[in-house]
Amino acid sequence: MADKMDIINGALAKITQAPISSLNDNSPRARAAMACYDFVMGEVMTAYEWSFCIKRANLKPAKNERGEFIRPEFGEEYVFRLPKDFLRKISVNRPDSDAAVEGEAILSASADDLHLRYLGVETCERHWPAHFTPCMTARLAAELCASLKCGVENQTALMAEYEMRLNRARHNDAYNKPTQSMPAGQYEAAHETGVGIGY
Template identity: 30%
Template sequence: MTTQASQTRIVNKALTILGSTSRVLSLTDNSPAAKVAFRLWDETRDEVLAEHPWNFAVARTDIARSGDHVPATGWSAAFELPADLLRWLPWREDHPDHFAGEQEGQYILANGNGPLFIRYIRRIEDVARWSSGFTAAFTARLGFYMARPITASGTMMDRMERMYDKAMADARRQDGLATGRTARTASFRSDWLGARERPYGA
């Protein structure tokens, strides 16, 4: 199964849920539906990935002190974050790798020479690596953003918003069962502004 084929199935499922009879052969089709999906795909993927520390998308790595960026005040050093980082997941204070610091742009500002050992949510572009729960949530979110240009229906947008909330709640429970940590299965809350609760479990 190729990544492109997986993308196609996801987009076509979203179109089916929206009640559209349109179908795409790829995201590079010249059809209106494919053009809409192509414009929305990357941004929507990153948005849903950043919502939760998905098991398949969490990574750990060392980051070195940067010689190109020096904090103006408050901290003695800057450490450049990985290019694929979507969200830094600070360690709990009782974790052995915890350090005091804050994110500023593509850097973590902290004291000392490092390196710092961090945990973060990374961008996963390969659809074949996505979990089934994440895929369901992403499909619903993509459908939400496609609803207006495809159906011109505010009611359909409301329906897709509710579907996304349920899909996210289900996916988070699945993710929590795979880690054995119930703290990661806390209830998910969504609203129109996207100001959601985002637990930073270590």
């Protein structure tokens, strides 16, 4: 599978730029790639609930050095510190109205352990599935196109490629999710009205 250097050089090739020989290369191409790589990765990873980014954590309410529960500036909620790789909440063992993400924590009225399913950063490129890497490469190329002044038209074309690859990757990744049965009568209703069923 591709590593970070492969992805950066793949993105540079899309905008007809020479490859870099090292991540520590002092060239404008390497500096531009390293400056935007992480935020582009975060953007692409939050564009969908990728199965390889879904993680779980059992969180306990935060306490201070005296063993007292930490509270927010005002209010009586309990504070649950988010994992360092947290991108976005998927679900918790609470009603959504009792699990608000604020800053780097989740606030809840209950001190019971909080079971969190979340979207987390996967920084090891070799763990990325084959359908995700082309999305990252195309989106990085579009960002580098702007940074290295390779033309607005090229950037527009690369963003269109990114959207196309993103849609295809979402479709492929959906096969990793549990199959959802269609409620009785929904297929017939969709067939009669011509309205498609999304997923």
